[in-house]
Amino acid sequence: xxxxxxxxxxxxxxxxxxxxxxxxxxxxxxxxxxxxxxxxxxxxxxxxxxxxxxxxxxxxxxxxxxxxxxxxxxxxxxxxxxxxxxxxxxxxxxxxxxxxxxxxxxxxxxxxxxxxxxxxxxxxxxxxxxxxxxxxxxxxxxxxxxxxxxxxxxxxxxxxxxxxx
Amino acid sequence: xxxxxxxxxxxxxxxxxxxxxxxxxxxxxxxxxxxxxxxxxxxxxxxxxxxxxxxxxxxxxxxxxxxxxxxxxxxxxxxxxxxxxxxxxxxxxxxxxxxxxxxxxxxxxxxxxxxxxxxxxxxxxxxxxxxxxxxxxxxxxxxxxxxxxxxxxxxxxxxxxxxxxxxxxxxxxxxxxxxxxxxxxxxxxxxxxxxxxxxxxxxxxxxxxxxxxxxxxxxxxxxxxxxxxxxxxxxxxxxxxxxxxxxxxxxxxxxxxxxxxxxxxxxxxxxxxxxxxxxxxxxxxxxxxxxxxxxxxxxxxxxxxxxxxxxxxxxxxxxxxxxxxxxxxxxxxxxxxxxxxxxxxxxxxxxxxxxxxxxxxxxxxxxxxxxxxxxxxxxxxxxxxxxxxxxxxxxxxxxxxxxxxxxxxxxxxxxxxxxxxxxxxxxxxxxxxxxxxx
Ligand SMILES: Cc1cc2nc3c(=O)[nH]c(=O)nc-3n(C[C@H](O)[C@H](O)[C@H](O)COP(=O)(O)O)c2cc1C
Ligand code: SF4
Ligand code: FES
Numbered sequence: 001x002x003x004x005x006x007x008x009x010x011x012x013x014x015x016x017x018x019x020x021x022x023x024x025x026x027x028x029x030x031x032x033x034x035x036x037x038x039x040x041x042x043x044x045x046x047x048x049x050x051x052x053x054x055x056x057x058x059x060x061x062x063x064x065x066x067x068x069x070x071x072x073x074x075x076x077x078x079x080x081x082x083x084x085x086x087x088x089x090x091x092x093x094x095x096x097x098x099x100x101x102x103x104x105x106x107x108x109x110x111x112x113x114x115x116x117x118x119x120x121x122x123x124x125x126x127x128x129x130x131x132x133x134x135x136x137x138x139x140x141x142x143x144x145x146x147x148x149x150x151x152x153x154x155x156x157x158x159x160x161x162x163x164x165x
Numbered sequence: 166x167x168x169x170x171x172x173x174x175x176x177x178x179x180x181x182x183x184x185x186x187x188x189x190x191x192x193x194x195x196x197x198x199x200x201x202x203x204x205x206x207x208x209x210x211x212x213x214x215x216x217x218x219x220x221x222x223x224x225x226x227x228x229x230x231x232x233x234x235x236x237x238x239x240x241x242x243x244x245x246x247x248x249x250x251x252x253x254x255x256x257x258x259x260x261x262x263x264x265x266x267x268x269x270x271x272x273x274x275x276x277x278x279x280x281x282x283x284x285x286x287x288x289x290x291x292x293x294x295x296x297x298x299x300x301x302x303x304x305x306x307x308x309x310x311x312x313x314x315x316x317x318x319x320x321x322x323x324x325x326x327x328x329x330x331x332x333x334x335x336x337x338x339x340x341x342x343x344x345x346x347x348x349x350x351x352x353x354x355x356x357x358x359x360x361x362x363x364x365x366x367x368x369x370x371x372x373x374x375x376x377x378x379x380x381x382x383x384x385x386x387x388x389x390x391x392x393x394x395x396x397x398x399x400x401x402x403x404x405x406x407x408x409x410x411x412x413x414x415x416x417x418x419x420x421x422x423x424x425x426x427x428x429x430x431x432x433x434x435x436x437x438x439x440x441x442x443x444x445x446x447x448x449x450x451x452x453x454x455x456x457x458x459x460x461x462x463x464x465x466x467x468x469x470x471x472x473x474x475x476x477x478x479x480x481x482x483x484x485x486x487x488x489x490x491x492x493x494x495x496x497x498x499x500x501x502x503x504x505x506x507x508x509x510x511x512x513x514x515x516x517x518x519x520x521x522x523x524x525x526x527x528x529x530x531x532x533x534x535x536x537x538x539x540x541x542x543x544x545x546x547x548x549x550x551x552x553x554x555x556x557x558x559x560x561x562x563x564x565x566x567x568x569x570x571x572x573x574x575x576x577x578x579x580x581x582x583x584x585x586x587x588x589x590x591x592x593x594x595x596x597x598x599x600x601x602x603x
Pocket of ligand 2: 370524525526527531532571572573575
């Protein structure tokens with residue numbers, strides 16, 4: 001279900017998030033550089049980046065909102081639409097291809113009854129592909145939220161998914 | 166811990182395995198606390214550099230060591246550094262560590278950062294000192310959550326011990342080191358795209374010249390080096406250029422050791438630190454060879470963007486020039502093996518899907534040519550190819566080749582394709598529908 005957020009509503013940062021974004025500015029010689037950090041902070045709060053947060057980030061950094069939107073839509077791991085409570089990112093690069101990730105991907109699609117880019121009806125999982133996770137000697141590899149799972153097999157999938165409600 | 170490291174190797178010492186010996190000495194456990202790292206020569210290269218060496222001395226030493234960049238292109242590190250302005254009014258300079266590791270098949274930097282975070286931190290401090298940078302960044306891919314945590318912890322410990330921050334070891338020189346985590350796109354690994362990304366922009370590459378050493382991050386002189394490149398520097402400072410050159414044990418004109426690895430359907434996939442120039446066969450043997458019942462069909466020497474090689478090439482030295490002469494690139498040096506039960510066309514299709522998705526979209530041949538290439542490969546995979554499709558793919562390998570696109574992404578994408586057609590043309594031909602009129 002899409003959460004309706006009207007873009008004209010002013011986005012309110014929590015005090016904590018705002019302070020964290022402002023702290024990030026110290027790490028760089030130009031405020032624009034904190035764009036990605038700021039988008040990630042907002043995303044950590046909501047699971048995705050709502051429309052009106054774009055303008056709010058732009059205001060803190062003192063750069064145009066269109067630039068923030070350009071950045072938000074460029075990167076794979078910034079979501080501009082709502083995602084489920086858990087995001088499954090399946091490595092679909094060649095190292096995992098060679099050890100059969102496609103079987104796992106198919107099993108996931110079937111079991112969750114969704115295609116990559118979609119979210120289950122109960123909002124529990126979003127399924128996405130991801131580039132090589134740098135663990136090709138232990139593939140197939142997937143990430144769920146911040147956890148990396150190695151040596152995944154179709155048989156092990158249930159036990160892995162069970163950990164995420 | 167993600168990778169199997171140095172399985173089957175013994176006699177590992179600081180003299181022979183500068184990149185991984187500490188990890189072995191610590192019983193294959195990560196070294197996370199400063200004390201343990203210090204007890205294993207940790208930060209002694211920094212002390213030596215700051216107390217005994219001028220920045221110019223370190224630059225000369227690195228040049229003499231013949232260290233070449235481990236990020237994929239093998240550019241001599243000493244030469245890269247020598248382009249950075251060193252006069253007193255050079256102003257703000259930056260050192261950036263490329264820890265974006267997204268080249269499919271590559272899992273070496275993750276190992277170095279998760280298990281030996283202080284080793285990279287020390288390497289960055291020493292390298293920043295050598296170019297007199299006062300700000301340094303580790304550009305780390307966001308998915309490396311454990312590495313982020315451990316590097317940040319190491320940085321805090323180094324700061325508390327006076328190795329980072331103001332007036333480092335009484336030298337009057339300051340350094341601020343920050344871990345910047347990215348938000349995912351393969352192109353961020355290209356050094357000028359990385360700089361744009363670090364500046365908070367879309368990661369489109371920049372045109373060169375000017376090179377980053379002259380005008381990089383925020384227009385200031387900047388050195389970008391790969392993780393594995395940098396972690397060699399402290400060892401070179403402690404043991405010298407000659408020792409480093411001799412590490413290759415005559416196997417190569419290149420210097421040092423290299424983290425080599427194998428993935429695919431082999432018995433013991435993993436990562437090994439070996440003299441640079443070790444043969445692909447030696448590396449594959451350490452991985453136990455292919456699983457029972459499988460035969461080697463082809464291999465990618467160092468990532469998705471390198472040309473396929475054949476079993477007949479296994480005895481070649483894995484170094485930049487030898488693999489280059491054989492028509493491929495050593496790239497990152499992590500081998501991927503295709504066996505006789507893999508569908509080669511499907512593998513090439515998978516490779517090109519990756520490159521098509523990861524194109525930054527800046528220039529037309531890459532943005533439009535790669536998805537089209539994928540479409541044609543999908544058809545051939547389903548035996549639905551049309552007459553002329555192979556010639557079309559060959560035309561793409563030229564149209565997207567070196568010098569035809571804004572950066573090396575598209576030429577990299579063409580490497581596995583052109584070599585697949587060269588070596589396995591008949592498999593492409595089998596995917597072309599019989600023409601009814603013939
Ligand atoms: C498309 C593309 C992706 C790249 N990705 C990486 C990467 O993930 N890590 C890396 O160290 N170098 C990567 N490089 C190479 C860098 O541009 C650059 O050459 C390297 O960071 C230089 O460091 P070195 O001299 O220490 O090797 C990539 C290059 C291209 C063209
Ligand atoms: S070659 Fe591809 S990745 Fe490189 S600039 Fe052009 S579109 Fe971007
Ligand atoms: S290809 Fe999947 S982790 Fe490297």
